[in-house]
Amino acid sequence: MNPSDLRRVEKARERIIPVVEKEFGPKARFVQIFGHGRNMMVGVIAEIPEQPLATDDVPLLAIAQYDEPTGTVRVVDREFKYREARSVGQNVALLDGQGNLRLREPNGRERLLAQKVGGDLFPTAKGDALVATLVGDGEGHETSVGLIDMKGRVKVLADGPGIDATPTISPDGKTVVFVSGRTSVASFFVTTVEGAQPKQLTNVGLENWSLFGGAPASFVPPPVSSHHMEWENEDVLRYNAGGGEFWKLNVRTGQAAPDLGGEK
Incomplete structure (x- = not known):
């Protein structure tokens, strides 16, 4: 770490x-x-608890x-x-x-x-709204990403097949980054508060079979949650990838790498 x-x-x-x-x-x-x-x-x-919680508990x-x-x-x-x-x-x-x-x-x-809010709450820097994972009406575990303002108005920003979750919003309140499994590999996608067509940022071209036997060098791990994300500026997102390891992601270019840090 x-x-x-x-x-x-x-x-x-x-x-x-x-x-x-x-x-x-x-x-x-x-x-x-x-x-x-x-x-x-x-x-x-x-x-x-005396007994470990089940995965979905x-x-x-x-x-x-x-x-x-x-x-x-x-x-x-x-x-x-x-x-x-x-x-x-x-x-x-x-x-x-x-x-x-x-x-x-x-x-x-x-x-x-x-x-019908699933979680992953992340507020805007101004405190006038938050992004969150929303739970669908149908069966299964499909989720979407939405923007909720302080009047309770909900706007769906991303709703692809499968899971769209773990959103975060940039300090200027314009860019929304989230994780989606729509390509079969959990990857970062980016959209806007206007709901622009999501663009894949990481793991482009990878499919789930390519992770068998270990992730390739180009694989960018998803965050463990939206609660451990910090924006360094409007372009760079820092997040917890698990195991005590933090990564930095440029949300404009999709470039990502571990943040090894140093003594400060």
Whole structure:
């Protein structure tokens, strides 16, 4: 892992763990971080289950907020009923286990923003909308990528065959990058907030059979989630590819490489 990333993780653990144990009990554990920087969200479970969860099982979480620059932690909601949470401007978006996305305002007032939301919440830099994975009405596991504004209006941006998921939106609010399996290999695609025809950025020409026996040198791994993505600027996206490895992707050219980093 990039040394600077490792230090960020260790510092977050040092600050979050004592607060979680104090506020939720000694068996509680934080198991997920949503976002980064100021007002990062933290998912907490009541205790580690005795039996491992099945692949499709998602634990229901209580939510805390962690301010990375200052290290302060505060409880947002003590009920274990959420799948995800993200800061959206001054508000907090909370996704429950039934796919209902609610917006909690600073005064505590809460309203339903959207339904049939699968997750992967990623807010705009302005805090006026967020992108997310949407769940279809039909059978199976088909999903799409949508833009949800603060009035609850939902606009589908990408809906190809199979899974379109894990979206993120550039700092200028114009470019949406997501992961799709429409070519049989999980790859990055790019579109716009106007819903332009998606363009494949990575793994162009690869098919699933080409991964048998190990991925080729040209393979660009997909992100583990949208919660560990950071934009360095409007062109460069940094993301967690799993195993402690971060990659950088140029969303204009499709060029990607591991971010090995260095001592900072």
